[in-house]
Structures are given as structure tokens and as C-alpha cells.
Amino acid sequence: MQKEEEIVTLETYYNPMLAEIIRTKLEANGIPCLVTDESLGVLYPVYNQGGGGIKVKVFARDLAKAREIVADQPNLSADTDVTTEE
Numbered sequence: 001m002q003k004e005e006e007i008v009t010l011e012t013y014y015n016p017m018l019a020e021i022i023r024t025k026l027e028a029n030g031i032p033c034l035v036t037d038e039s040l041g042v043l044y045p046v047y048n049q050g051g052g053g054i055k056v057k058v059f060a061r062d063l064a065k066a067r068e069i070v071a072d073q074p075n076l077s078a079d080t081d082v083t084t085e086e
Contacts, residue, residue, distance in 0.1 A: 004061035007034075011070065012053040019054040022070060026058065031066050033058045 010026075010033070013019040019035050026033045038054045058066045 004059065006060045007057050008060050008063055010056045010058045010063065010066050012055050014053050016054055019056055022056050025073065026056070026066055026069060029065075029069050031058055031062045031069070033062075033066070 011022065013022070016035075016038050019038065023033055023035050034057050036055045036057055037052060
């Protein structure tokens with residue numbers, strides 16, 4: 001397998017909703033991606049951090065562009081709580 005065809009972790013999240021928002025944002029910008037390890041966080045949120053979190057994965061060739069897209073969304077960082085209203 002070529003290096004650019006490897007699947008790498010873009011970011012790890014502890015909120016399943018935020019991981020899905022990021023996935024949708026990336027796909028809307030033409031970057032294929034997937035979310036992994038979300039089952040543990042959805043079924044047993046208390047174990048989410050111990051399980052390593054929810055990972056958004058992309059192809060290595062898309063990593064730089066994906067990081068730019070996520071960086072352009074400061075309100076969607078891994079520390080954001082998307083479940084509360086301000």
C-alpha cells in the first residue's frame with residue numbers, strides 16, 4: 001500500500017456529536033473520512049476517555065487539507081461542548 005493510501009487519525013474527540021459534525025464538514029469539502037470507536041462512547045459515555053475516544057480518520061493524502069478545514073472552524077475544536085447553548 002502506498003503511503004498516501006494509508007488511513008490516519010485526524011483528531012480524537014470525546015463527544016460523538018462533534019465527531020459526526022467534523023465528518024460531515026470534511027465530506028462536504030470532498031474529503032472522504034470515517035468515524036471509528038464511536039460505539040463505546042455512545043453506549044457507555046463514562047468509558048469514552050478510557051477507551052481512547054472517538055477517532056475521525058482520513059487518507060494520509062488528505063491530512064493537511066483536513067487539518068486546514070478543521071482549523072477554520074474554531075468553534076469545532078476537540079474541546080468544544082456542542083451540547084450546551086450559550
